[in-house]
Amino acid sequence: MSGVLRTAGQFVAIVALFAGVAMLSSWPRWRQIPQDSGVMMLTFVHGADRKGECRRLSPEEIAKLPPNMRRVQDCPRIRRSIYVELDVDGRNVYRADLPPTGIAGDGPSRVYQRFVLRAGKYDVAVRMRDTARADGFDHERKETVAFAPSQLLVIDYRPENGEFIFR
Numbered sequence: 109m110s111g112v113l114r115t116a117g118q119f120v121a122i123v124a125l126f127a128g129v130a131m132l133s134s135w136p137r138w139r140q141i142p143q144d145s146g147v148m149m150l151t152f153v154h155g156a157d158r159k160g161e162c163r164r165l166s167p168e169e170i171a172k173l174p175p176n177m178r179r180v181q182d183c184p185r186i187r188r189s190i191y192v193e194l195d196v197d198g199r200n201v202y203r204a205d206l207p208p209t210g211i212a213g214d215g216p217s218r219v220y221q222r223f224v225l226r227a228g229k230y231d232v233a234v235r236m237r238d239t240a241r242a243d244g245f246d247h248e249r250k251e252t253v254a255f256a257p258s259q260l261l262v263i264d265y266r267p268e269n270g271e272f273i274f275r
Contacts, residue, residue: 146259155216156188156238186213195233
């Protein structure tokens with residue numbers, strides 16, 4: 109008789125455990141973003157121009173170099189920082205001066221920013237400066253976008269076309 113009670117007790121404990129796990133799998137409800145909102149992501153990797161111009165080495169400078177390191181031009185490795193701005197409905201939501209990556213500062217600059225916006229229409233403007241100019245922008249795009257609930261809009265930069273894309 110005690111074997112039957114022990115088996116029944118084990119069965120009840122296992123059913124209670126599974127019921128608890130099943131309940132916790134759907135409760136409490138958790139959402140990553142509010143139900144009536146969408147996400148806009150500004151994300152890209154871009155390498156700006158080199159900070160300095162290449163210069164031609166003189167024959168004397170070339171001769172001073174070891175034979176395996178001789179070259180005609182000396183080019184600096186370090187890249188310029190890029191400056192990025194993002195406006196939503198005329199209000200600036202992101203502004204950054206992004207340094208190049210890498211130990212020698214010769215890698216691309218990277219941006220990854222996420223913005224949660226309520227569903228609706230927005231005027232979005234994104235601008236970037238990747239040259240030595242002190243003001244103004246080298247690349248920019250303005251567009252009106254309509255957000256549906258739970259929609260994801262990615263703003264990317266394509267250097268081969270020199271333009272931002274919204275998708």
